Amino acid sequence: MRKRSWGFLVGGLLVALLLAGVVSNFASGHPDGLDSSLREGCTFDADDTITGGDCPARQEKEHEIGGPLADYGISGVDNDFLSTGLSGVLGVLLTFAVGAGGFWLLRRRSPNAADDPADDHPAAEDHPADTAGRAGDRGGAATAGPVG
Numbered sequence: 001m002r003k004r005s006w007g008f009l010v011g012g013l014l015v016a017l018l019l020a021g022v023v024s025n026f027a028s029g030h031p032d033g034l035d036s037s038l039r040e041g042c043t044f045d046a047d048d049t050i051t052g053g054d055c056p057a058r059q060e061k062e063h064e065i066g067g068p069l070a071d072y073g074i075s076g077v078d079n080d081f082l083s084t085g086l087s088g089v090l091g092v093l094l095t096f097a098v099g100a101g102g103f104w105l106l107r108r109r110s111p112n113a114a115d116d117p118a119d120d121h122p123a124a125e126d127h128p129a130d131t132a133g134r135a136g137d138r139g140g141a142a143t144a145g146p147v148g
Contacts, residue, residue, distance in 0.1 A: 013096060020088030024072075025081050 035057075042053035050058055068075050069090065073083035 020092045021085040024088040
């Protein structure tokens, strides 16, 4: 990989880490998308707890599996800002590792890559299209054959 490509890759990773670690803490806490549609038809109190109505969100339960990154935070970290930031950074690093591993597994490999990198680009005289007309006689000279 060229030096310019590495710089772009590292720069992109640093921007993603900054956004996940810092900016993610300023995201809206109001439900949107699926959460919002599941809450339609319910009434809420000042603490955003369902107090009545009929909506699918009333069936909501805590995570059965749980996990260290449940609810956009790291369990065991009491500071919400730090917990959200660390979970974002960890998520970016895990996603980057899985993506890089996938690209590494699917990369093109030439059978002679270890021998000589120049073998990957054959010279023009070795190209089949350039040598196709060279076989046989092109000068119009007679060939030896049965006379008769």
